[in-house]
Amino acid sequence: MRKLLITAMVVAFLCSGLYAVYVLNRPERVIGFGERIHHDDFDYSVLKVEKFKTIGDSTQPVTANGTF
Numbered sequence: 001m002r003k004l005l006i007t008a009m010v011v012a013f014l015c016s017g018l019y020a021v022y023v024l025n026r027p028e029r030v031i032g033f034g035e036r037i038h039h040d041d042f043d044y045s046v047l048k049v050e051k052f053k054t055i056g057d058s059t060q061p062v063t064a065n066g067t068f
Contacts, residue, residue: 031037037044052068054061 029037031044031046033048035045048067052064055068056062
């Protein structure tokens with residue numbers, strides 16, 4: 001029984017490691033305006049793009065080193 005448990009743990013560890021390598025190395029997907037992307041139970045779509053140097057409310061603004 002102990003040998004089976006150790007084998008199952010090793011297999012689970014190897015599978016999770018392979019999945020992590022896949023997730024971290026898959027190519028980034030760029031979508032266009034109006035194109036839908038489905039993730040889990042959600043659908044996303046790009047409607048517009050804006051660039052800002054500062055975000056947040058006037059009491060606690062956050063300034064970017066580049067562009068938000």
